[in-house]
Amino acid sequence: MKFLLTGGGTGGHIYPALSVVREIYKNNENAEVMYVGTSRGLECKVIPKENIPFKTIDIQGLPRKIGKEMIYFSSNFAKGCYQARKIISEFNPNVVLGTGGYVCGPVILMAWLSGIPTAIHEQNVVPGITNKFLSKLAKKTMVSFEDSKDFFNTKNLIVTGNPRASEVNELSLDKAALTLGLDKDKKTLLVVSGSQGAEIINHNFIKIIEDLIKNKWLQIIYVTGDRYYNEVNKKISSYDKSNIKVFSYLNEMPMALSLADLVLSRAGATTLAEITGFGIPSILVPSPNVTNDHQRKNAMTLVKRDAAEMIEEKDLKPEVLMEKIIKLLLDDQLLINMKSNSRELGYLDASCKVYNVLKDIAKTKK
Known part of the structure; x- marks a missing residue:
């Protein structure tokens, strides 16, 4: 089974995704994983060190004001979508997970248009603008806190907790x-x-x-x-x-x-x-x-x-x-x-829950 993950900008988006990757490999040693980020975010430093196949696309955040920046953003977004579609076409994943950050926009959108099941995970109580939009496309929207339910207008929502919590070990x-x-x-x-x-x-x-x-x-x-x-x-x-x-x-x-x-x-x-x-x-x-x-x-x-x-x-x-x-x-x-x-509030089984969601929705790929 092939899993494509995307998320970037800050550790808050990247490390939960890494926890999910570890859970994937723990349960399926034959799984293939690809990570898509940007060449400017923290992910370009963190992910390669974990020996995870890593590809980048060019994308920037949505401008807060309408102006010349919006024209540049539109051109940049189109380029990011083209690059994301090429990566998705070549890798042909069974499922795509986005953990937040603007890099998720083109990747999840292109996966959805390609008929590949998608899921997103939100770590904060209040979702970012990217995840609020992508929740309308995703087969499953996963959140870390019960309180997040008030901020999403979707029936496909599940509380999994933050996969990072699953990294906790019983230490001496x-x-x-x-x-x-x-x-x-x-x-x-x-x-x-x-x-x-x-x-x-x-x-x-x-x-x-x-x-x-x-x-x-x-x-x-x-x-x-x-x-x-x-x-x-x-x-x-x-x-x-x-x-x-x-x-x-x-x-x-x-x-x-x-x-x-x-x-x-x-x-x-x-x-x-x-x-x-x-x-x-x-x-x-x-x-x-x-x-x-x-x-x-x-x-x-x-x-x-x-x-x-x-x-x-x-x-x-x-x-x-x-x-x-x-x-x-x-x-x-x-x-x-x-x-x-x-x-x-710890959700020590968060990574397992996210993995099981991905495995289940991957079966819906046409």
């Missing part, structure tokens, strides 16, 4: 603690501010580190992002660093998550999939600078189910952050309840 706490140089018996706070680093999270957290590390029952894993790593290390150079580990980026993130009792982070879809996959309580600071305010709506899905607490950027201050962190970490029963609620 002893091994995780040894690898990271931590104590598995201490309360652990994991602070993650993204690959580049969220300025407002870093600037507020830096101001409370000294007071936090005075609590010897607490240890901190702090992933600063590249931009803030040197600044943070300079700030804490004179502190007792026996109970804090600082990283610019952490390859062993699953180990950090397995140790964490509480996470402080943004509210991107992939981050929340990992958090709920491990069933970790969280303090979420959604970015207001995203389309459709989708991070705040992602966060609210966890908040409404008592799996997380949220601080909006306008309300974020060092003293507010300090109070919330200490309050949660000292309340064992609250953490237990939040952990259970978070785990219920």
Whole structure:
């Protein structure tokens, strides 16, 4: 069976697709997979490293205003459709999956016109404009959250969860603690501010580190992002660093998550999939600078189910952050309840569900 996947621009679209590819190979070692992206997006760096056949098309996002940019977009879209149709014709997939990003537009459209069954997967609560349009063509529209049902006008919708959650492994706490140089018996706070680093999270957290590390029952894993790593290390150079580990980026993130009792982070879809996959309580600071305010709506899905607490950027201050962190970490029963609620949102079988949907709709190919 042949599977064609497409999705790009950000890790939030790419890594769920990668999880599905791994599930495909796990269940069907003879499966053929092709990935279609762009030459400018993150996918052109990530996918080839996974030894997945990769093709690119030329496409850009839809302009927000009508003008000269729209004329260029129309020409570019037509070119992308031509390239997508050629790839589809040569590969002849049984089914096509789009996980988001404007690259999905031409690929899903050309597959649909070619009579090939298609499906899409939306990671955020609020869908992007591309997925809202493509849901009208897709045999199945898959979503990560129950709350997403309100944003799609289709009967072919199924809640699968985010395939990224299926990447969670049952890790040995002893091994995780040894690898990271931590104590598995201490309360652990994991602070993650993204690959580049969220300025407002870093600037507020830096101001409370000294007071936090005075609590010897607490240890901190702090992933600063590249931009803030040197600044943070300079700030804490004179502190007792026996109970804090600082990283610019952490390859062993699953180990950090397995140790964490509480996470402080943004509210991107992939981050929340990992958090709920491990069933970790969280303090979420959604970015207001995203389309459709989708991070705040992602966060609210966890908040409404008592799996997380949220601080909006306008309300974020060092003293507010300090109070919330200490309050949660000292309340064992609250953490237990939040952990259970978070785990219920985890959808650890998400990749399997998506694979089964693809396998079923592939049978409808004429």
